[in-house]
Amino acid sequence: MTGYDLRRRATSRALEVFCAASVVLALVPLGLILFYVVRQGLPALGPAFFTQMPKPVGEPGGGMANAMVGTLILLGLAATLAVPVGIVSGVFLSEYKGSRLGSAVRFAADVLNGVPSIVIGIFAYSVAVLPFKRFTALAGGLALGVMMLPLIVRTTEELLRLVPESFREGALALGATRSRAVWSVILPAALPGILTGVLVALARVAGETAPLLFTSLNNRFWSTRLDQPIASLTVQVYTYANSPYEDWHRQAFAGATVLIAAVLTFSLLARFVTRRLERMHRGTV
């Protein structure tokens, strides 16, 4: 073996090690963040955190019950707006792949997916806050819904394409029209996957702060009204983090721990369902 060959081998080895090292390097911050946030957050994370209202400065304890309910309401609003529109648009994209409108919508969905969340916040502010001169839960739900939309559109499209062509052929052979074949046969076959996609999209927007800062704002009180400002977990964490008080910092970390737990649960769930779907598809095709 010549020196040249040895050098080539050494280079190869070195770069393989670099690649492995970069995986480790990326996972170190993940571990550090999870460890630190959870360690800081857990002590403040008792039952009170889920059932009590925020306490004023100086009084220890208290919770984020209103913020958690607020986040759930915002997510409900977002899903109500985005899921029907997203699924129907996805159906259109997969049914009329080559159409000019289809390509335009696909491109628009990708563009929308890349629009910074803060800009979507400005959009929701202009459409739903400015005309009514009031920050509302509805405006926040709109902002989150716009963020969810492209995710649901693309997931629906991709999953519909995975449904075997024989399903459609069978339906059409039985005399079904195209719309009947889609609504009764093809869409139901893809539905578990699409619902997983919806869950993933919900988990994504649940962690959003920027589009809520000037749409749903925040609320120190218990409120479930859609035409009033509403608290959310993320904005509450942000507010507490920026405060100078130790107590509030602890609360912020507890809130962040809840967010992380939610994200982890959703991700694992989505992964589990996706795995099962893959196995199912392999079984049928």
Add this chain to the structure above:
Amino acid sequence: MAKHDDKLFRLSTGIVAASVLLIVAGIAATLIQGSWLSLRQFGFGFWRTRTWDPVAGQFGALPFIWGTLYSSLLALLLSTPIALGIAVFLAELSPRVLRQPLIFLTELLAAIPSIVYGLWGMFVLVPVVRSLEVATPQWLRGVPLFSGPPLGVGMLAAALVLAVMITPFSAAVAREILRAVPTSQREAAYALGATRWEAIRLALYYGRTGIIGAVMLGLGRALGETMAVTMVIGNNPQVSLSLFAPQYTMAAVIANEFTEAADDLYLHALVEIGLVLFILTIIVNALSRLLLWRVADKQLAGAPSAAAPVAAAA
């Protein structure tokens, strides 16, 4: 009858799908409408002016545009080698048992909310950066890159947080690209006596269009990132090369000052910054999509995409 039904189906679903187009157009329209006072008053000077003085009614976006571009490019510089390393490892080198868990973990990095990164950045990263800055030797301080007071908050902290945040995005797309490179390419390389790395380099070269697309996708993310950056960059509008200097980004100034904007011109100036950010991210994302689509048309046509929901999450 069936034909009629078919037309109706196409029309009704088409109208709903067109709403996605409408929203994008609506975003552009509201941004322009919401910023016209500022557009009219400052014109192109808005992009080049350094003064940001709400009290005097003077608005220039240069410090924010600079901060956004500088922090994003620094983050890209840090994250690209790492992201490519991850992609190569997961697509080519990883033992089979480790692959899925590692993919899951790197994608988890992308799923952590921005506010959590910000919180961690504020309480952990910033103090670490500060002690690094304090430890910087005096002779290095003369270099513009390392001048300025050791505050902790500033460009370096922002770039580090951004780099961590965008790495999983670029890595996931680059991994898909690598996996779509035909095995015959690598076999040919091995047959000619190539080492493992030489074969991988060939695969990277084969997928270069897509790899660039993947990196640009990360750039698009970095440009628009708001909360984490707002919490660590120091929020001080200045144009400086210094890594230690507290600076400001477009997204951060909107997040901080939008609800405080008392008069119309102030608000319109902030919306115009949003407009600039919107245009910038659209250009970057469109370029990235075009590159990725070119690859998709060429080689990904038959590739399995069974992990659609997870891919959508990333």
